[in-house]
Amino acid sequence: MxxxxxxxxxxxxxxxxxxxxxxxxxxxxxxxxxxxxxxxxxxxxxxxxxxxxxxxxxxxxxxxxxxxxxxxxxxxxxxxxxxxxxxxxxxxxxxxxxxxxxxxxxxxxxxxxxxxxxxxxxxxxxxxxxxxxxxDVRLDQIHSNLRNGGKVYNRSVFLGSCRVPEAPDFIVGLDVPLKELKMQLLTDGVSVVVLSAQGGCGKTTLAKMLCHDHEIEGIYKDNIFFVTVSKTPNLKVIIQKIFQHTGCAVPQFQNHEDAINQLEHLLKQRGPNPVLLVLDDVWSGSESLVQNFMFRISGYKIVVTSRFEFPRFDSTYKLELLNDQDARALFCHSAFPHDGSSSSYVPDDDLLNEIVRGCGGFPLALAVVGQSLRRQPEVIWRRTLKQWSEGRSILDSSNDLLIRLQTSLDALDERAESKNFLKECYLDLGLFPEDERIPVTALMDMWVELYNLDENGIDALANLHELSTRNLANLVFTRKDASEVDGYYNEHFVVQHDLVRELAIHRSSQHPIEQRKRLIIDTRGNDLPKCSHEMQQPIHARLVSISTDETFCSRWNNMQLPEVEVVLLNFRARNYTLPEFMEKMDQLKVLIVINYDFCPAELSNFPLICSLSSLKRIRLENISIPSLCNSTLQLRNLRKISIVTCEIGSTFRNCTTQISHMLPNLVEIDIDCCNDLEELPAGLCDIVHLKKLSITNCQELCALPEGLGKLENLEVLRLHNCTELIELPETIGSLNKLSFLDISDCIGICKMPLRMGELCGLRKLDMRNCLELSELPPSVKDLKQLKEVICDEQRAYLWEACKIHLTNLKINVLKEDINLNWLPNHRL
CATH class of the missing domain: 1.20.930 (Transcription Elongation Factor S-II; Chain A)
Known part of the structure; x- marks a missing residue:
């Protein structure tokens, strides 16, 4: 190594x-x-x-x-x-x-x-x-010369890694299945092994264990690819992800056949070790997808995990439920603390065994129910058992797992009267697509407006941590130090197990459609949902989620949603038109538009949002908006706009509209991972109410406007990981209300403004990894309100000399998180 x-x-x-x-x-x-x-x-x-x-x-x-x-x-x-x-x-x-x-x-x-x-x-x-x-420049030239039939490679947009995820720390009941599965995989003549079981049985965990097995690692070495497929797979995106994982240029394929041919060529070049491809969570109807990955390559094997059995393939390993002994061990691990503290109640063996048997040997059910009963009194344990014995089938009588999981939400029901809205936050997670990471900042935008949670994210993070401890959600931090920076959550995400998500959707769909608080529409192809005829009457939902795929081109019915406050538009397409029925959403406060395709989508009909008089927050992700600033757009009540992995460079360069007139009451701008952004429009500095300006991971941003000092109400300026930024404008000294400045990982900044000492309100400065910065201006001795500087060891000595003037200054030297875990979670 x-x-x-x-x-x-x-x-x-x-x-x-x-x-x-x-x-x-x-x-x-x-x-x-x-x-x-x-x-x-x-x-x-x-x-x-x-x-x-x-x-x-x-x-x-x-x-x-x-x-x-x-x-x-x-x-x-x-x-x-x-x-x-x-x-x-x-x-x-x-x-x-x-x-x-x-x-x-x-x-x-x-x-x-x-x-x-x-x-x-x-x-x-x-x-x-x-x-x-x-x-890119060379490929653009090739493209112009080979318009008819030429192959073009796209910009490198990071789709995620194909590395094998780590298995959970505590695992029971999978040692024997691991040996048996490995034996099937290594059998001569077997090219595809289907690992099949009901949801929540540990298929993915077993697949991870297989890939991390020493014998398997010794055979395949670095030729193990782990890909999550999910219910709506996209063949070209999966293959592009494999190309990117190998370090090769990512092709923009002409069609599916071209994608398959190029993948076969790539895998044949991966010698001398054989290749193992794991396709995790393959759904019924996707057999043809698996067949597309079957190539005649020596030693090449495929492992498929699925809730379904696919008899057409060579071999199937059916993962059984846990036996009583292993089920009890897993349940006890979840239900009883391991930190030495005592539980408020320890059930007798009969009650414990009844609860364990009631979970049916499903690992996920055992973990979730165990968490829900941890430190609960005896009456809660006995009530849970009573509900199981008396309750009717909630979904389908054959789906015992979801019935059991349903009762694990009782603890959230008991919290319904609290101001934390824990249950509501859990149900809101079902609005996002399956197998996709949920940005914490998107959840915060929703919950601030819906439940009046703290704008700084403290309440939202507390709720997500609590849901995580109940195994109803998993918090993912793409950098270990991400949580140490005040108010910065762009690198925080939530992921959910499919069954936990299905439980949230089921719970949200119990009432007639016109009475539901959350309306979730997930359509594939051009087929409008069967219940579309019911939508001709007013629907009283507060939240609406609409998910479509790349083949959708139908026109929506004229749905009436007069009370909706949050709309999520989830899609995978190169072109997307905002639904016209949104014009009548007079109460809409939050609009979230996320494109899950490989390339940014051209967004049409954007000016219709001018009619949304109550709109306060917009989040756009992986979108191309070439003419935003030239439109007649005016959003008088908009307070925050978030632009993530979008193409906005030409929009800002060609901006002729007076931005302060378009967005007169904007208080927060968040721009993240927009790699074509080279400069900000000068008109942005006329938004006098702006309090937070966050421009992070924008690798091409090289300068800030001289008019930055006109933002007299600016309190937070975050420029994290803008590597081409060389300096800050001198006018920054006019920002008297600026209390937090973040220039961490701005490795190109070589000097600080001479007027830096005029930042009379500055209380915190984060300047980690400013590798070119070797001196501070003399005026920093006047930063009397500065309480904390976060930096590396090389910058710490610069501030030590200032402590004679800044007696209350704390120099916080943090070691850098030396890893590349963040790479799969950014689009380069």
Missing amino acids: AMDLFGGAALGTAFGELLEAVMEVKDNAIKFNAVLNSLTSTLNSIEPVFSEIEQLNRVLDRPEEETKMFTYQLERGKTIVRKCSEIRWWNFYKKHSYAKKLMELESSLLKFFQIYVQAQVSRDNRQILVELKQV
């Missing part, structure tokens, strides 16, 4: 030999035990970094000369460690001297990874972006 990282065998060998030496010596050199244990911990924590950024270094062939100095340090460190075992117990001078050398060695290792590796990753990322930009 080490030599892959730095492009040379010398460094990798030196690292491995040092680690081996430490492991051999520490058990014998007792006199250095504490220091060697600390060094071992450091080496073990560093080692995974090699594999984490291996892909970058494969793409960028780095020479050995770059790391000769560090290789020499590692070899010298090995010599020091070896000599420690030779020092006699009575030689106190040498003991002290070599202990100090070991501590200096550990310090130099940490410093190297905090400075050099981060600088290298930032440099490599910037180089890749430059090369991608150059490739």
Whole structure:
């Protein structure tokens, strides 16, 4: 791993030999035990970094000369460690001297990874972006010359990784199935193995265990691809994801046949190790999709996980439910605390066994019901059992799992009267498409307006954490340090198990359609929902979710939704038209438009939102809006606009409309991952009510308008990871109300404004990883309200000299999260 990282065998060998030496010596050199244990911990924590950024270094062939100095340090460190075992117990001078050398060695290792590796990753990322930009130019030229039949490669939009996810920490009942499944997979002549079971039985967990099995990893090595298919698969997107995972350019295929042919060619080049493809969560009717991935390649195997059985394929492994012993173990793990604290009630064996048997051996049911009963009194346990014995079938009598899961929501019902709206928040998660990550910021926009939750996100995050502890949702942070930055949730997401989502949808659909609070429309193709004729009468829903696929082109009926406050439009298409019936939504407060296709969608009929007089929040994701600023758009009550992974560069460059007239009461702008954004329109600085301006992960933004200082009410300015930004305008000194400035990961900023000291309201500054910044302007001594600076070690010393003037200043030095876990969750 080490030599892959730095492009040379010398460094990798030196690292491995040092680690081996430490492991051999520490058990014998007792006199250095504490220091060697600390060094071992450091080496073990560093080692995974090699594999984490291996892909970058494969793409960028780095020479050995770059790391000769560090290789020499590692070899010298090995010599020091070896000599420690030779020092006699009575030689106190040498003991002290070599202990100090070991501590200096550990310090130099940490410093190297905090400075050099981060600088290298930032440099490599910037180089890749430059090369991608150059490739785009070349491909555009190719496209213009080969309009008829030429193959064009799209911009690199990150679709997600095909790496195998980690299995849960606590697993029971799958050891034997793992052995049996592996035996089927490795049988000669078997090319496709279908892993089949009802939802919530642990199919995906078993598939993860299979991929992480040492024997399987030894056979397939880095040729294991794990792809979630879901109910509405898109063949071309799946294949594009595989291309991107391998580090190859992502093709924009002419048709399905072209996509299949290019994938077969790619997999044939992946030798010498065979290829294992896992297609997770394949639904009935998608057999043809699996067949498209069947190629005559030596050693190539496919594992399909599905709720359904597909007899046409070679082999099927049916995963059974847990036996009583394993079911009880899983339930107890979820129901009883493991931190040493006592539960408020421990049921007798009879009651415990009845509850466990009532879950039917379904792992998900055992986990969710166990969580719902944790620390509950006896009466709740007995009421749960009573409801199961008396309750009627809620869905279908054959679907026992969902019936059992339904009772796990009783605890949320009991919280219904609270101001946290926990149950309502859970049910709202069902509005988003299956198998897609739900942005926490989108949920916050909804819940602020619907339930009056805290705008800073504290209430929303608390609810999501509580739902996560009940196994009704999973919170995902794409960076370990994401939660440490105040008010920044762009890298927070929620994911749900399919059955938990289905339970929310079922719970929301109990009433007649005209009485439902949430109207969820999920249509495939051009078939309008069967209940569309019922929509001719007014429907009293507060939330509406409409999901369509790339083949939808029908016209919607004239639905009447006079009370709707939130609309989610989820689609996968290159062109999308806002439904005309939205014009009559007089109470609409939140509009969320998300395109799940590979490329940004052209959005038509956008000016109709001018009629939405109550609209306060808009979120647009993966959208291209070329003429927004040239329209007659005027949204007098809009308070927040979020633009994520959108094409807006030409919109802003060609903007001739007075933005302050379009959006007179806007208080928050959030622009994230818009990589064609090079500059902001000057008119944006005329929005006098603006309080929060967040421009993050916009790699092409190179400058801010000089008029920035006119935003007299601005309180938060966030410019996280805008790598091409070189400096801030001097007019920033006029922002007297600015309390938080975030320039973290702006690796191009080389100086701070001379007028920085005029920021009389600045209380917090985040400047981690500003690698080019080597000095501060003298005026910073006047920042009397500055309470906290978040930075790395190299910037910390700049502020230490200022503490004589800023006596209340706290310098918070944070170690960088050295990993690439964020890559699958950003579109480059």
